[in-house]
Amino acid sequence: MLSYIFRRLLMIIPVLIGVSILAFLLIHLIPGNPAVAMLGERATPERVAHLEEALGLDDPLYVQYGRFMGQILQGDFGRSIHSNSSVLWEMGQRFPATIELTIAAMIIAIVVGMGAGIISAVKPYSIFDHFSMGTALVGVSMPIFWLGLMLIYLFGVKLGLLPPSGRLDVTIELETITNIYVLDAIITGNWVALKDALRHLIMPAVALGTIPMAMIARMTRSSMLEVMRQDFVRTARAKGLPEKTIVFKHALKNAFLPVLTVIGLQFGYLLGGAVMTEWIFSWPGIGRWMFMAIGARDFPIVQGGILLIATVFVFVNLIVDVLYSYVDPRIRYD
Amino acid sequence: MKFLHNKTIFTLVILLAFTILVAGCGQETSSSGTNGEGQQSETPSEKVLIWGRGGDSSGLDPANVTDGESAKVTINIYDGLVKYQRDSTEVAPALAVDWETSEDGKTWTFNLREGVKFHDGTDFDADDVVFNFERWMNEDHEYHIGGTFDYWGYMFGGYPGVVESVTAVDQYTVEFKLASPMATFIANVAMFPFGIASPEAVKEHGEDYFKNPVGTGPFKFVEWAPDDKVVLVKNENYWGEQAKLDKLVFRSIPDNSTRLMELQSGTIDIMDGITPDDVETIKNDDNFQLTLRPSMNVGYLAMNTEKEPFDDPKVRKAVNMAINKKEIINAFFAGLAKTAKNPLPPSLWGYNDSIEEYEFDPAQAKALLAEAGFPNGFKTTLWAMPVPRPYFPQPQKIGEAMQANLAEVGIEAEIVSHDWTTYLHKTEQGEHDMAMLGWTGDNGDPDNFLYVLLDKDNAVAPAGNIAFYKNDELHDLLIEAQQEMDQDVRADLYKQAQVIIHEDAPWVPMSHSTPPIASKKTVSGYVPHPTGVEPLDTVDIQ
Numbered sequence: 001m002l003s004y005i006f007r008r009l010l011m012i013i014p015v016l017i018g019v020s021i022l023a024f025l026l027i028h029l030i031p032g033n034p035a036v037a038m039l040g041e042r043a044t045p046e047r048v049a050h051l052e053e054a055l056g057l058d059d060p061l062y063v064q065y066g067r068f069m070g071q072i073l074q075g076d077f078g079r080s081i082h083s084n085s086s087v088l089w090e091m092g093q094r095f096p097a098t099i100e101l102t103i104a105a106m107i108i109a110i111v112v113g114m115g116a117g118i119i120s121a122v123k124p125y126s127i128f129d130h131f132s133m134g135t136a137l138v139g140v141s142m143p144i145f146w147l148g149l150m151l152i153y154l155f156g157v158k159l160g161l162l163p164p165s166g167r168l169d170v171t172i173e174l175e176t177i178t179n180i181y182v183l184d185a186i187i188t189g190n191w192v193a194l195k196d197a198l199r200h201l202i203m204p205a206v207a208l209g210t211i212p213m214a215m216i217a218r219m220t221r222s223s224m225l226e227v228m229r230q231d232f233v234r235t236a237r238a239k240g241l242p243e244k245t246i247v248f249k250h251a252l253k254n255a256f257l258p259v260l261t262v263i264g265l266q267f268g269y270l271l272g273g274a275v276m277t278e279w280i281f282s283w284p285g286i287g288r289w290m291f292m293a294i295g296a297r298d299f300p301i302v303q304g305g306i307l308l309i310a311t312v313f314v315f316v317n318l319i320v321d322v323l324y325s326y327v328d329p330r331i332r333y334d
Numbered sequence: 335m336k337f338l339h340n341k342t343i344f345t346l347v348i349l350l351a352f353t354i355l356v357a358g359c360g361q362e363t364s365s366s367g368t369n370g371e372g373q374q375s376e377t378p379s380e381k382v383l384i385w386g387r388g389g390d391s392s393g394l395d396p397a398n399v400t401d402g403e404s405a406k407v408t409i410n411i412y413d414g415l416v417k418y419q420r421d422s423t424e425v426a427p428a429l430a431v432d433w434e435t436s437e438d439g440k441t442w443t444f445n446l447r448e449g450v451k452f453h454d455g456t457d458f459d460a461d462d463v464v465f466n467f468e469r470w471m472n473e474d475h476e477y478h479i480g481g482t483f484d485y486w487g488y489m490f491g492g493y494p495g496v497v498e499s500v501t502a503v504d505q506y507t508v509e510f511k512l513a514s515p516m517a518t519f520i521a522n523v524a525m526f527p528f529g530i531a532s533p534e535a536v537k538e539h540g541e542d543y544f545k546n547p548v549g550t551g552p553f554k555f556v557e558w559a560p561d562d563k564v565v566l567v568k569n570e571n572y573w574g575e576q577a578k579l580d581k582l583v584f585r586s587i588p589d590n591s592t593r594l595m596e597l598q599s600g601t602i603d604i605m606d607g608i609t610p611d612d613v614e615t616i617k618n619d620d621n622f623q624l625t626l627r628p629s630m631n632v633g634y635l636a637m638n639t640e641k642e643p644f645d646d647p648k649v650r651k652a653v654n655m656a657i658n659k660k661e662i663i664n665a666f667f668a669g670l671a672k673t674a675k676n677p678l679p680p681s682l683w684g685y686n687d688s689i690e691e692y693e694f695d696p697a698q699a700k701a702l703l704a705e706a707g708f709p710n711g712f713k714t715t716l717w718a719m720p721v722p723r724p725y726f727p728q729p730q731k732i733g734e735a736m737q738a739n740l741a742e743v744g745i746e747a748e749i750v751s752h753d754w755t756t757y758l759h760k761t762e763q764g765e766h767d768m769a770m771l772g773w774t775g776d777n778g779d780p781d782n783f784l785y786v787l788l789d790k791d792n793a794v795a796p797a798g799n800i801a802f803y804k805n806d807e808l809h810d811l812l813i814e815a816q817q818e819m820d821q822d823v824r825a826d827l828y829k830q831a832q833v834i835i836h837e838d839a840p841w842v843p844m845s846h847s848t849p850p851i852a853s854k855k856t857v858s859g860y861v862p863h864p865t866g867v868e869p870l871d872t873v874d875i876q
Contacts, residue, residue, distance in 0.1 A: 031753065031755070031756070032753065032754075032755045032756075036759075039484070040594060040758075040816065041756055041758065041771070041772070041773060041774075042488060043755070044783075047484075047488070050482075050487070051482055054482045055482075066740045079541075082392045083393045083481075084393065084398065084480050084481045084541070084544060085390040085544065085545070090560060093559070094560065094561065101766040106582075137708070144748065145589075149589075149591055149592070149595075152592060152595050153595060155571065156521070156595055156599050157595050157598050157599045160599060163601055164592060164595045164599050165587060165592050166562065166563075166585065166587070166601075166603060167562060169601075170382070170384060170563055170583045170585065171382065171563070190423070194675075242835075265852060276694045277587050279594070280589050280591055280592055282562075282585070282586060282587045282588060282589070284560060284561035284562040285587070287644075288561060288588065289561060301862070329339070
């Protein structure tokens with residue numbers, strides 16, 4: 001197993017090199033350049049040229065790429081063209097916010113999704129089944145920004161129960177260690193901040209979790225149905241095992257593999273930063289950051305950000321693959 | 335199946351109840367955002383104003399930013415040598431108490447205010463002014479870092495540009511020597527990028543100074559959570575009248591609808607970036623008030639005078655009469671703009687109000703066209719930009735409306751569009767027949783509009799004067815005004831300039847937009863400035 005993990009880690013390197021080349025090329029080949037984006041109506045060729053020279057944008061592409069990779073290998077992700085701020089530092093400020101939102105969304109998605117999926121599988125074609133699968137369909141079809149705005153309107157404005165957007169009330173002080181507010185509040189024992197952070201987290205997590213929830217529900221249901229049809233389940237029932245044991249201990253474990261795949265993929269995808277959700281809920285994560293950087297052609301941010309997301313995704317996939325062998329001991333890596 | 339009842343359902347119900355409890359409990363404590371009942375970091379009567387805006391600051395070092403979002407924060411932290419009056423672009427003392435120019439207009443001497451301290455406790459004097467200016471203007475200054483100092487190069491003509499030297503004559507006197515007389519020097523120095531920073535802080539933080547700003551202004555910097563909020567507190571050692579607010583928070587809320595909902599739910603107190611659709615909602619809500627920012631921009635339709643038939647002033651006048659500006663403004667600006675008759679917005683000194691606008695008169699337009707030799711009109715192109723601009727919120731629709739107006743008098747205009755950066759590039763090269771464009775003023779000086787946009791010096795590709803309009807008489811007036819130090823004389827020269835421009839009609843001046851700001855009725859003392867940013871020291875909240 002360890003050698004397998006080691007080999008997978010080694011494979012990350014060529015993957016990341018490929019991703020970096022692709023990311024670099026894509027953002028540079030889009031028409032428009034950051035100097036013009038920054039200068040707007042005041043952009044004249046002289047001013048643009050001056051800015052480009054100062055930013056090193058007038059060098060040939062391969063030189064720029066070489067400079068970029070050289071810096072990355074030294075741990076320097078460069079500085080934003082717009083703000084001159086260290087890309088690594090900016091990522092460090094925003095990635096924890098995305099992690100927090102992603103974990104919260106996935107917890108909701110897994111708990112509700114698997115719960116609904118199991119119940120639907122156990123009572124197929126019942127009212128509950130039709131209702132939950134129908135809701136899953138609606139969930140997948142709904143635009144997130146619409147759902148988000150509706151949630152904000154209902155709970156934020158009309159009922160006044162939850163804060164409309166943001167991570168934390170501006171008047172609350174919280175010592176940030178990891179920048180994951182829920183975690184920091186627990187670590188520092190700041191219960192007021194914890195409650196407030198959770199209240200800010202609920203709506204965006206629900207909105208973001210809708211699609212994964214729907215997919216997990218459907219996958220759980222179909223996988224469970226297939227497993228429950230198998231002979232060994234009939235045998236177990238014949239043996240007189242309690243239904244709960246059959247469903248949760250035997251069937252679910254066997255049905256879990258495809259669901260784990262979906263969970264892993266969704267998790268990796270969400271960690272890439274859910275732009276729509278972060279936008280609607282004013283959540284300062286990396287999705288929103290990268291989206292703005294692409295529009296402004298802020299190359300270092302886009303390149304560094306894509307590398308980060310690719311790395312995270314690769315690691316998540318590796319963890320999921322390793323988890324497979326724990327869920328199903330028949331899967332072995334050597 | 336049986337196992338689903340009892341325990342599972344019970345657990346789910348408990349979870350649901352818990353969630354509702356948590357949500358409900360929290361509600362009492364957080365909705366009192368501005369009154370601070372039982373909150374941690376406030377004393378009971380602390381006055382906090384929360385401003386909701388669409389973007390985030392890109393930096394807190396004003397010399398290295400060009401965007402309004404950054405400026406609206408830094409203008410509270412820094413003072414310049416001079417500043418703008420609250421409601422106009424006239425210049426008033428700030429860190430300098432008075433100033434004088436030499437006869438030839440090339441030497442400017444500023445007498446500085448004594449007893450001023452930076453937020454880090456260091457004293458302010460002439461050496462600090464010298465440090466700041468040299469940092470901006472000399473590319474090899476040790477602290478010419480952290481950015482590209484764009485506004486310096488742009489307003490002063492390069493690095494160092496027109497400023498040859500800046501010296502501390504004594505502890506509270508600074509002298510500038512310019513390479514040539516520049517009447518707009520004082521207006522430039524009042525601009526937000528030229529706020530004076532503490533040299534100690536700049537040296538201490540180096541490349542990271544942009545997130546550790548230290549100025550002399552009415553508010554001090556506390557914290558900046560990127561893409562989330564910037565927090566400032568009152569400067570209790572301010573040299574001027576202290577701010578009424580104890581704390582000022584700028585929150586970034588990118589979605590327009592979310593931002594409005596935050597205002598409606600009371601979690602922010604004031605917001606900008608209001609869409610025309612939302613203006614009605616706010617107007618009809620008694621809890622809020624709408625303030626309009628006086629305009630410092632102009633949206634216009636330029637006619638390329640180097641291409642036929644726009645080389646004929648009769649044709650250009652006809653186009654002016656063919657377009658129904660009022661209707662367009664009502665339809666696409668939600669009424670949040672004034673019709674323009676001059677390139678200058680009315681808020682600028684030197685605005686010529688006695689100019690008579692070309693009336694909307696399609697019949698007269700047709701007659702003029704016939705006189706010019708186009709009784710059946712002609713075919714041409716009308717360029718419209720693809721992105722909303724402050725001066726044209728819906729450019730494609732506005733372009734189409736103008737196209738319809740022109741069709742009425744026989745002018746068939748095809749709408750042409752390119753992506754924004756390409757659009758700018760091509761119009762600068764003069765590839766268009768007619769093109770929509772606009773301009774937001776930088777320093778509140780008429781020169782910043784008239785010379786940049788309509789002088790023959792700028793009618794050469796890449797042109798800022800995209801009408802490629804060349805008039806020698808106008809040029810002489812504008813150059814004279816650049817070198818004349820007496821503002822009243824300059825104002826008169828600019829009024830004459832506007833008469834000439836109106837006669838020649840190289841443009842159809844369309845609009846001066848007046849962006850709205852919405853705030854709770856409990857907010858008072860807010861005076862929006864034409865430049866688009868203002869310090870909030872006069873603002874109060876109940």
